[in-house]
Amino acid sequence: MGFRVNSDKILEIERSLSSLSDLNPIQDLLGYLNADGVDGRVKHKTLFVLQRVFSTLLVNGRILGLKSTSDNEAITLTKKWLLDKYTRFFNTLGTLFHSTEHSLRITSLHISMSLLRTESSYISNKTVPPSPQFAIDSFRRIVRPLLINKKPMFDDVRSEWLDKWIGKCDDIRYFFFKETIHLFREFDAVSSPRPKHLTSNVLTLLENLHSMPTHQSEIDEFWVPEIARQEKEQVKESNLEQSKQDNQDWTAYFDQMIADEEEEKESKATDKNSKKNKVRDTISLSAHRAMYSGVWLTMLKCPTGLDVNENRRALIVLHQLVIPFLKPSERASLADWLSDCCDAGGVNALLALNSLWRLMRDHNLDYPDFYKRLYALCDRNVLHVLYRARFFRMLDLFLSSTHLPALLVAAFIKRLSRLSISASPAAIVMLIPFTYNLLKRHPGCMHLIHSDRAVQGVDADMYTFDEPDPMQSNALDSSLWELASHQSHYHSSVNRLALILSQVFSKPNFALEDFLDHAYKTMFDTEIRRKIKTTPATYDGKSVGVFGGHKRKLDSIADVDEKNAIGSIQGDIVAQLFEF
Incomplete structure (x- = not known):
């Protein structure tokens, strides 16, 4: 059913609402927004009219005014009726986030955030004594339709949300993280599948969020003016406290660990359904970091599991965007999830290695059998996957220490040499410089190219390819006859490069980056x-x-x-x- 309404009708209704004596036309305006036959331009005018009306009602205390003994029953009923229409307007704005018309999507997002600021300012000033408050209920009506819908979030809405709010305003970003955690837990509590695009929408936002504060001084911009004023009042005190922390003695590390443990206990003891808003946490760096890491950990630990693509997207950015912000207790929890990814094998296992190594190197994570698991990932698929170059960059890093046993390094060299027999020319061109660098870095493995078995081939090979433990594979008793065979390879680039292993090792290490990204196309271009x-x-x-x-x-x-x-x-x- 359509409505025969035009812009003049909307302006006439706005004039009738100017005195705020008759509020019934609000019902008509809401009806125009939800109708299918209304022109887009009329809906735009309706949105702005309702914004002005509800903003005025909020400021005048007609919707959220504190209950007074002087309020009669009629005033109370009017406030209840207006609150219902205000809530309905917010819900309508949420549905317009996914409108097919670009201008309606962006306009509805801006209007909802404008009303959020007006409402937050009102309740902040009316609190006794006045203190910064955040309209969390209205904010939840914005976040839920943004993240939950039958279709993914539109690119323009996501870009606007990132650039104008969660990427810029510290208070919006903090409460967005908080509500996202609440949203995940709401579905995980009953072990029901999360809405189809919830995880994907959150992951896309987190991937493109590059404004997480790393220092207390970076938390300086807020959407709600009252929170900004609070921040200015406390900035001197925070700077003084920070300077004291910077000058603490060696016991500061242990004091911080105790403080983190106490904070974690307090957060667990807090009622999850409490509606009290700790707005003061929005100016705390530790609170921001806790919420940010909480979103990631809650998202990854889905009872029903993430799909392969979502896991892969998370693993690609995990070591850069997440691990630096984790608390010590959270790192162990993340390591468990990464271990599961490694045990599952495949491309995700390759990507999980980077994060595990970061935890081991920078945060003293004790991860048993790391090289054994790494060795298991060196199968025939590793030379054909999309992330081959990334894996060999990490493998070169993992085997860079000169303190590794020669037998361990020899096992990796031998396994990759065996895999090169069925590899593409582009992969072989990468493996030969990689092997050359390892041999120069670990002279104890030079026996592999000087062994008499090199000319006897597979018949004299003592290496056990199917042995899962690299230390038991007898690699040092073998030879690199596989790489020697490439000296007669049909491809000229391969056979010329393979000759390097028969020459004196007087050349400097190869720059591995020059070989990692080779493919058929690059080799063909080089050849012609x-x-x-x-x-x-x-x-x-x-x-x-x-x-x-x-x-x-x-x-x-x-x-x-x-x-x-x-x-x-x-x-x-x-x-x-x-x-x-």
Whole structure:
């Protein structure tokens, strides 16, 4: 059913509401917003009219005014009726976040946040004594429709939400984290599947949030003015306290651990359903860090589990965005989840290694059998996955210590050499420099290339490929006959590079980054740009290069050496493909 209404009608209703004596037209305006047949421009005007009306009613105490003994029954009923319409308006704004019209989505988001600030300021000033407050109920009506819907969050809404609020305003970001945790726990408490796009929406926001404060002085911008004033009053006191902490003696570390434990106990003892808002926490760096890490940990520990894609997206950014903000007690909890990812194998196991290593290196995490698990990930799939380059960057880091046993390093070298037999040329080109660097870094493994078994091949190989423990694989009793076989590989780049293992190890280490991102395309591009130094036996003096035509005639071999670069000849490649 449609409504025959135009902009003039909306303006007429606004004039009738200017005196706030007859509030019944509010019902009509809300009806226009929820109707399907109303023009988008009319809905825009309706939104702004309702914003002005409800803002005025809020400031005048007509909606949320504290109950007074002078209020008669009529006033009480009116406030109840207006509160119901105000709530309904907020819910309508939430549905418009997912409107098909861009301007309606952005306008409804801005209006809802404007009303949130007006409401928060009102209840802050009316509290006895006046103190900063945050309209948490109205904020929840904004967060829930943003995160929960049948379709993913629109890019423009997400960008606006990040740029204008959670990426900029410290109080909005803090309470967004708090409400997101509450939302996750609401569904996890009954072990029911989370709404379809909830985790994906939160993950997308966290991936693009790059404004988490790392120092107390960075918490300086707030959406609610009263919270900003509180922050200015306490900034001097906070700076003084921070300077005292910076000058503490060596016992400060242990004092901080005790404080973190006490804070954690207090948070567990607090009633989850309490509606009291600790607004003062919005100016605390530790509170921001706790909420941020709480969102990540609550999201990852889903009883029904995350899907493979969500796990992968989280693992890609976990070591940079999350681990630096974790408390000691939370790091162990995250390590359990990372261990489960490693045990599951596959690409996610490769990505989980980076975070585990960060916990071990920077936070003294004791992770048993790390190299044994790492060894198990070196299977035939590791040379063909999308994250191959990232894995070998990490593997080079993990094997960089010169204090590792030679037998352990030899097991990795031998296993990768065996895998190279069925690898692509691009992977082999990466493995040879990787092996060369390991041999130079760990001279105890040089026996692998000097062994007599290198010429005897697989028949004299003592290495046990299926042994899960690298220390029991007999790698040092073997040889790198697999890499030696690549000296006769069909691809020129591979066989030339493999010759390096037969020469004196006097060259410096290879820059591994020059080889990690090789693929068929890069190798092909390199090959067709290679200069011809030796004229082919059947050269007719016309064709230049692999795909070149005969637009230029070369008179001599010297001309080829000086001028012929593959790809410099222009022409129809398809027509000239078989011209020799």
